[in-house]
Amino acid sequence: MPSLTLTAVSKRFDSVQVLDAVSLSIADGAFLALLGPSGCGKTTLLRLIAGLEVPDGGEIRFDEQVVAGRTAFVPPERRRIGMVFQSYALWPTMSVRGNIEFGLKVAGLASAERAARIDEVLEVVGLRGLGDRRPHELSGGQRQRVALARSLATRPKLILLDEPLANLDAHLREAMLAEFRRIHSLTGATFVFVTHDQDEAMAVATHVAVMDRGRLQQIGTPEDLYRRPASPMVARFIGRGRTLPVRVVKADGGRNRVMLGQQLLDLPGQAPVGHGWLSFHASDLKRVPEGGELKTELVGQVFQNGAFLSHCMPTEIDGDVVSLPLSERLKPSTPVELTFTGGWVIGDGQRACDAGVTRRVETAA
Numbered sequence: 001m002p003s004l005t006l007t008a009v010s011k012r013f014d015s016v017q018v019l020d021a022v023s024l025s026i027a028d029g030a031f032l033a034l035l036g037p038s039g040c041g042k043t044t045l046l047r048l049i050a051g052l053e054v055p056d057g058g059e060i061r062f063d064e065q066v067v068a069g070r071t072a073f074v075p076p077e078r079r080r081i082g083m084v085f086q087s088y089a090l091w092p093t094m095s096v097r098g099n100i101e102f103g104l105k106v107a108g109l110a111s112a113e114r115a116a117r118i119d120e121v122l123e124v125v126g127l128r129g130l131g132d133r134r135p136h137e138l139s140g141g142q143r144q145r146v147a148l149a150r151s152l153a154t155r156p157k158l159i160l161l162d163e164p165l166a167n168l169d170a171h172l173r174e175a176m177l178a179e180f181r182r183i184h185s186l187t188g189a190t191f192v193f194v195t196h197d198q199d200e201a202m203a204v205a206t207h208v209a210v211m212d213r214g215r216l217q218q219i220g221t222p223e224d225l226y227r228r229p230a231s232p233m234v235a236r237f238i239g240r241g242r243t244l245p246v247r248v249v250k251a252d253g254g255r256n257r258v259m260l261g262q263q264l265l266d267l268p269g270q271a272p273v274g275h276g277w278l279s280f281h282a283s284d285l286k287r288v289p290e291g292g293e294l295k296t297e298l299v300g301q302v303f304q305n306g307a308f309l310s311h312c313m314p315t316e317i318d319g320d321v322v323s324l325p326l327s328e329r330l331k332p333s334t335p336v337e338l339t340f341t342g343g344w345v346i347g348d349g350q351r352a353c354d355a356g357v358t359r360r361v362e363t364a365a
């Protein structure tokens with residue numbers, strides 16, 4: 001059963017359409033990352049799910065209950081959600097236990113049950129023994145764990161996390177990502193996580209929703225987005241992907257014949273006949289001595305991860321620079337012929353999640 005369903009959710013601030021008919025559905029226990037460039041509407045979407053904003057149109061359902069729609073609006077405190085912000089938002093004068101206990105008191109739990117719940121969540125987030133400390137006596141990572149413990153304590157069905165790792169250094173971020181995964185699978189709650197960092201999203205989420213200028217471009221597993229992007233924007237945004245213009249001449253059962261300049265290629269894809277895009281990553285390219293499908297000229301190299309990351313400009317077609325690691329240093333302007341060992345064909349203007357289309361996502365096994 002889907003635990004969260006958005007149907008054509010829209011929001012305007014003044015004259016700006018911040019969210020435009022966003023529809024998606026996630027299953028119970030999913031870990032969804034909302035990913036996209038700054039200003040694309042991720043936080044606004046999270047705030048709508050939380051009930052901190054009211055949509056102008058569309059509907060939000062938790063399980064079968066409409067929590068925001070034309071005829072219903074359930075306030076945040078009655079939505080059974082937990083929220084974790086990048087600022088932690090802990091009470092500085094209260095101990096860790098006090099911070100966690102606050103929401104339990106509001107929920108009307110008796111003292112013994114509150115104490116048991118606090119012990120339980122401190123154990124889950126790995127802070128047993130630190131309950132009497134105050135926030136200033138904790139590291140950034142520990143404070144974020146307290147914030148998570150506080151949101152878990154009321155046993156919400158849905159945990160909403162708004163850039164929770166933004167204030168941590170790179171090393172701690174990685175450790176906390178692993179923690180979020182562990183805690184997610186331990187609790188079985190549905191997590192919705194806002195980030196603009198795709199490595200973070202791909203590492204932690206079972207499903208990722210890519211947004212661009214208020215619209216949902218695609219929702220899928222991290223592998224779907226990487227290998228089968230639904231739009232040129234997703235192809236370029238995920239994994240430093242590249243796209244080249246192609247003409248699709250045949251569409252047949254999940255494969256496409258395309259013309260890349262004068263070269264005929266046969267690749268996986270679901271594009272209709274017409275103008276399209278070949279999407280690929282560095283690992284889909286191979287240098288060959290001659291007869292390559294893409295003729296280029298070297299424009300620069302950088303030594304990176306034990307290889308020369310080589311930037312090559314197509315010479316026979318109109319397209320952007322492509323990059324791949326090569327084992328040798330080459331002189332600038334050296335001709336470099338490439339073939340495609342992989343790639344994915346996208347139709348022009350293809351959109352996975354246009355207005356009114358609901359994409360269902362099942363939880364990863």
Ligand SMILES: Nc1ncnc2c1ncn2[C@@H]1O[C@H](COP(=O)(O)OP(=O)(O)OP(=O)(O)O)[C@@H](O)[C@H]1O
Nearest residue numbers: 013014018036037038039040041042043044045196
């Ligand atoms: N309360 C508000 N009043 C007016 N405009 C707002 C309000 N909240 C957000 N916006 C605007 O809505 C757009 C989307 O903002 P939002 O914070 O949802 O984006 P985001 O994708 O989370 O961005 P970031 O990654 O930078 O946090 C922005 O142009 C922002 O300026």
